[in-house]
Amino acid sequence: MLELRPTCEHCNKRLPAESLEARICSYECTFCQTCVDTLLANVCPNCGGGFVPRPIRPSRSWKGDNFLGKDPASAILRHRVVDPAAHARFSAPIRDIPPEKR
Ligand SMILES: [Zn+2]
Ligand SMILES: [Zn+2]
Numbered sequence: 001m002l003e004l005r006p007t008c009e010h011c012n013k014r015l016p017a018e019s020l021e022a023r024i025c026s027y028e029c030t031f032c033q034t035c036v037d038t039l040l041a042n043v044c045p046n047c048g049g050g051f052v053p054r055p056i057r058p059s060r061s062w063k064g065d066n067f068l069g070k071d072p073a074s075a076i077l078r079h080r081v082v083d084p085a086a087h088a089r090f091s092a093p094i095r096d097i098p099p100e101k102r
Contacts, residue, residue, distance in 0.1 A: 004057060004073035008032040010039065010082045015054075017073040022054035030054070030078070042099070043091035045082045050099025 004017050005028065013032045015022040021033040025044040036042055036051045044051065061067045094102060 001071060002054070002057070003028055003076075004054070005030040005078055006073060006075055007077055007079065008035055009078050009080055010035045012077075012079050017057055017068055018059070020053070020056075023051040024054045025049045025051055035082075039082060039084060040087065041091055041095045043087075043094050045087050045090065048090075048094050048102060050102070 002024070005015070007014055008031045009029060010031055011034075013021075013034075015030060015032060022030060023033055023036045024030050025047055026049050027044075027047055029044050029046045031040060031051065040051075042050050057071065057073070058067045059069075061069060
């Protein structure tokens with residue numbers, strides 16, 4: 001199950017469970033859309049993978065108590081600012097490879 005982390009790991013922007021701006025990699029490294037599209041160039045600084053929009057967990061119990069009321073979003077902050085120069089070096093050989101071929 002996704003943790004649904006509360007903020008962008010880089011800029012600390014709030015990304016509540018219903019946010020349409022949240023982006024995650026396969027390890028659930030979590031960033032805002034702006035950071036993914038600009039600073040990160042769709043390369044996760046932790047694993048090199050690409051990002052996808054984070055799914056929205058339902059706020060109501062439509063079926064079997066699978067909803068935020070029973071499985072709430074994480075409140076644990078993970079704030080690790082990305083160094084732009086270091087990320088440029090790291091991402092240079094990766095950014096032009098489509099995520100499905102990395
Ligand atoms: Zn951000
Ligand atoms: Zn990652």
